[in-house]
Amino acid sequence: MAVPFFRPSVTQAEIDEVVACMKSGWLTTGPRTKEFESRFAARFGAKHAIALNSCTAALHLALDAVGLKRGENVIVPAMTFAATAEVVRYFDATPVMVDCEPRSLCIDPDQLRKIARNTKSLRAIIPMHYGGQMADVDAVASIAREAGVPVIEDAAHTLPASFDGKVVGTTADITCFSFYANKCITTGGEGGMALTNSDAFADRMRVMSLHGMSKDAWRRFTDKGSWYYELVAPGFKYNLTDIAAGMGLRQLDRLDELHAERKRLAARYTSELSQLPGVETPETLRGRDHSWHLYAIRLRLDRWTIDRARFIDELKARGITCSVHWMPLHLHPYYRETYGTGPGLFPVAEDVWPRLVSLPLFPGMTEAEQGEVIGAIAELQKLHGR
Numbered sequence: 001m002a003v004p005f006f007r008p009s010v011t012q013a014e015i016d017e018v019v020a021c022m023k024s025g026w027l028t029t030g031p032r033t034k035e036f037e038s039r040f041a042a043r044f045g046a047k048h049a050i051a052l053n054s055c056t057a058a059l060h061l062a063l064d065a066v067g068l069k070r071g072e073n074v075i076v077p078a079m080t081f082a083a084t085a086e087v088v089r090y091f092d093a094t095p096v097m098v099d100c101e102p103r104s105l106c107i108d109p110d111q112l113r114k115i116a117r118n119t120k121s122l123r124a125i126i127p128m129h130y131g132g133q134m135a136d137v138d139a140v141a142s143i144a145r146e147a148g149v150p151v152i153e154d155a156a157h158t159l160p161a162s163f164d165g166k167v168v169g170t171t172a173d174i175t176c177f178s179f180y181a182n183k184c185i186t187t188g189g190e191g192g193m194a195l196t197n198s199d200a201f202a203d204r205m206r207v208m209s210l211h212g213m214s215k216d217a218w219r220r221f222t223d224k225g226s227w228y229y230e231l232v233a234p235g236f237k238y239n240l241t242d243i244a245a246g247m248g249l250r251q252l253d254r255l256d257e258l259h260a261e262r263k264r265l266a267a268r269y270t271s272e273l274s275q276l277p278g279v280e281t282p283e284t285l286r287g288r289d290h291s292w293h294l295y296a297i298r299l300r301l302d303r304w305t306i307d308r309a310r311f312i313d314e315l316k317a318r319g320i321t322c323s324v325h326w327m328p329l330h331l332h333p334y335y336r337e338t339y340g341t342g343p344g345l346f347p348v349a350e351d352v353w354p355r356l357v358s359l360p361l362f363p364g365m366t367e368a369e370q371g372e373v374i375g376a377i378a379e380l381q382k383l384h385g386r
């Protein structure tokens, strides 16, 4: 039986909503997007939600809203996806990397404090919640306060999650979510959302998401507004379509059900895989409710005669597709060439990344499929363990 890394969970409700949108006469940003925004904001108790076509767009607009300028610095984790740092480069500003904390793989608060104190022209801090477990947002908030800069959360993995009872979406100045195909909910492959309580940040993000127009297309073309608009800045084209928002609405209805399923799958992986000497299962830290976007094990390489690449190939040969999140940013050619980064800078990230394997985990994964993954890893441990 082949087990994919991910399979989207799409019910008739999403299909019906998308079809209804297509028949409605309004395809791009419109009533469904407005409803998706208001439902999303209400769910997380935020004042403003801005629906966008990706989380990358949300991060970009967030940095614009906080006024990032060329030559300034933004703190990002070294252990993150490309998007968290590339958006800083859009401004010709510098992503200042910080190592991760070894248990959660989120930004290390002690390193962050030191680096924030030593970074001049700091404009923002962007923590990222690895795999769906929140970073220590209390520590990040106090460090940001001391530095006098806003926090922008890369919450691409974190729908929903909480830290000491504080839910994601309420712990930063701006929180950015992804609805990419394999994230916790999807808007049909691509999509994103920015949440904020700041009127000023929300206004700026809205304007910049649609060409820098002082009014959005929806309001322009209905009786709520007029034909008149003004360009107040050279903006971007980052709005979400109503087709996408329609799917998002029906996925949002199912959020708690999808989350419960991810949790159940994660619990089974942990109870069965923690028996194997060559596997470290991910740890949930006290006070954190995990979204389980990713289930990333770490191989204890001293207990194997094969390396991580061979481990993944052996699973692939058994029909099981895994992934790796991630090679740390400072080891990639672009950052090496641009900033002279390289091995030795971030020991925690460097120790962990050659051992990381993200296993298939998605709502709708069957008991048999999960059994297949667990059985194959146990078999590999017998064949190649020591």
Ligand SMILES: *Cc1c(COP(=O)(O)O)cnc(C)c1O
Binding pocket: 053, 054, 055, 056, 057, 080, 081, 083, 084, 128, 154, 156, 157, 177, 178, 179, 180, 190, 191, 192
């Ligand atoms: C997926 C992801 C993003 C980007 O999301 P898009 O919606 O694809 O732009 C950003 N950060 C992290 C950590 C991600 O995993």
